Amino acid sequence: xxxxxxxxxxAAIASALLATLLAAEPAAAATPTPDQQWTAVQQLVGAIxxxxxxxxxxxxxxxxxxxxxxxGNGDIGVASGGGEGFKTFAISKGxxxxxxxxxxxxxxxxxxxxxxxxxxxxxxxxLGATATASSSHPSFPxxxxxxxxxxxxxxxxxxNIGKPQTLTLDLGTAKTFTRYLLRHDAAARPAETANNTKxxxxxxxxxxxxxxxxxxxxxxxxxxxxxxxxxxxxxxxxLNITEPTQSTTPDSTSNPRARxxxxxxxxxxxxxxxxxxxxxxxxxxxxDIDTSMTIGGVPVSMRTWTGAxxxxxxxxxxxxxxxxVRLQAETATGTPDARGGFTSTSGVSGNTVWATRxxxxxxxxxxxxxxxxxxxxxxxxxxxxxxxxxxxxxxxxPPARSRTx
Numbered sequence: 001x002x003x004x005x006x007x008x009x010x011a012a013i014a015s016a017l018l019a020t021l022l023a024a025e026p027a028a029a030a031t032p033t034p035d036q037q038w039t040a041v042q043q044l045v046g047a048i049x050x051x052x053x054x055x056x057x058x059x060x061x062x063x064x065x066x067x068x069x070x071x072g073n074g075d076i077g078v079a080s081g082g083g084e085g086f087k088t089f090a091i092s093k094g095x096x097x098x099x100x101x102x103x104x105x106x107x108x109x110x111x112x113x114x115x116x117x118x119x120x121x122x123x124x125x126x127l128g129a130t131a132t133a134s135s136s137h138p139s140f141p142x143x144x145x146x147x148x149x150x151x152x153x154x155x156x157x158x159x160n161i162g163k164p165q166t167l168t169l170d171l172g173t174a175k176t177f178t179r180y181l182l183r184h185d186a187a188a189r190p191a192e193t194a195n196n197t198k199x200x201x202x203x204x205x206x207x208x209x210x211x212x213x214x215x216x217x218x219x220x221x222x223x224x225x226x227x228x229x230x231x232x233x234x235x236x237x238x239l240n241i242t243e244p245t246q247s248t249t250p251d252s253t254s255n256p257r258a259r260x261x262x263x264x265x266x267x268x269x270x271x272x273x274x275x276x277x278x279x280x281x282x283x284x285x286x287x288d289i290d291t292s293m294t295i296g297g298v299p300v301s302m303r304t305w306t307g308a309x310x311x312x313x314x315x316x317x318x319x320x321x322x323x324x325v326r327l328q329a330e331t332a333t334g335t336p337d338a339r340g341g342f343t344s345t346s347g348v349s350g351n352t353v354w355a356t357r358x359x360x361x362x363x364x365x366x367x368x369x370x371x372x373x374x375x376x377x378x379x380x381x382x383x384x385x386x387x388x389x390x391x392x393x394x395x396x397x398p399p400a401r402s403r404t405x
Contacts, residue, residue: 042285050282055148055293057081060090069282069289071306071313078306078313080280080289083148086114086127087291087302089313096369098339098359106342108357108369109333111313115296115326123296124148125177125265126237128330130170135160137257142167145260154188156261159244165258167239172330174206176233176267179226180215183261187223194252195259196223199243205236221246231267239263298325331373333357351375 032040050069060068060081071078074094081088090110097105115123131142140158145167147156159165180202185195199218203211214229244258280291291302298321306313319325333344333355341360346353354372 046283046285048284050284052280053278055083055278057083060088069280071287071289071304073306073308073311076306076311076313078304080291080304081110082112083127085124085148085293085295086112087293087295087315088112088128089304089315091313091371093311093369096357096359096367098367099364106339106359106367109331109355109371111371111373112330112332113295113315113317114328114330123266125171125175125267126169126263129172131157131263132168132170133157133159133258134164134166135162145263148262154261155185155259156183156263157259159258161255161257163242163244163256163258165241165244167241167258167260167263169237169263170208171235171237171265172328174233174235175265176231177229177265178231178268179228179266180237181227181262181264181266182225182239183264184220184223184225185259185261188261190223193221193223194246194249195244195257196221196246197225197241197244197258197260198246200239200241202227203238203240204232204234205238206234208236211238237265292320295327296325298323300325329353329373329375331355331371333369333371 052069057068057080060066060079066079069080071080076094077092079090079092081090088110089112090107092105092107094105096108097103112128114128126146127148129146131146133142136142137158137160140155142157144155145157146169157167182197184197186193189195198220200220201213201217202215203213205211214232215227217225217227239260241258243256245252245256247253247256278291278293280289280293282289287305289302289304291304293300293302298319301318301320302315304313304315317327331346331353333346339360343358344355346355348354352372352374354370356368356370359367
């Protein structure tokens, strides 16, 4: 039998080629550890941020999904809101609900930070005041006139059809002012000059019962009215609107509604709005809300977060200006989700402000919940106000607890 001597060479070459190919193939990458995988996810998700540059929180209040920065820990929920020169956080509780009108969750209340008297002259003293009206369109309640959310296209308070109408402010405490400013409908909606308020008087009161007329305006056509008065210190103000429109179009004549975009108060001269840049960012990974804004004419920064295991919302505030800013922390239940038949109580204990809310009774399950706000740090001026000095910080901690029965 003959052997094929030439067969050895191809076999040797094939072996050499195979060895070369195997050697050239890269080694398989090691599987990342769980820690390495989580680090990669953090780097990716941590770069994603929600960012807002306007204080017009038009979608702040919603019974579906608020259009704003949101916080929560599975039991409490927080929606970031506010307006020009003040900050608000609406708070809800997972088991605070009502069966009246169909099963639904109800907002427990809110914590609001506003400047107090003694700040720069440019501070709008009416921001966040309690506003009531003789009547209101369901979509445009009285508090929209003191929200600070005025912007192009914004509609503040709108009354029902008819005249006269009144808009009343409770400033919470007596405040001194020398100017008031009204932004009428065409200030934000230039085509609606027929809806600008024509005739009104401004009355003030120290007790909400006895009123003193301090200004009378007739035949106004301006989009914005800025009036200077003698220095006045009061808690209550009331616009008595006798001619709510110009009566220059069929609709403004036949269907007159009072419309006040913003009702502002100032002590002295200065800008008509607290000015300064505004940014709000939320880190999607951490959930913290970082806010840079101006309160009382002083730039401040805030960082807000919720406790993981406790029902706490913490806001750390730092003054970035060269002067002290005096702030007021207001804790309220029933806002911004007003419901008929609910009851609320409130009080002050030391440097803690508390408020409770209970759903309507009458054979239905009743939910009860409470909020408490405490100031930590800063220089307390008198509950519930405090001063944040340049470089200093302060916190509000409203723990939300509820019991369902």
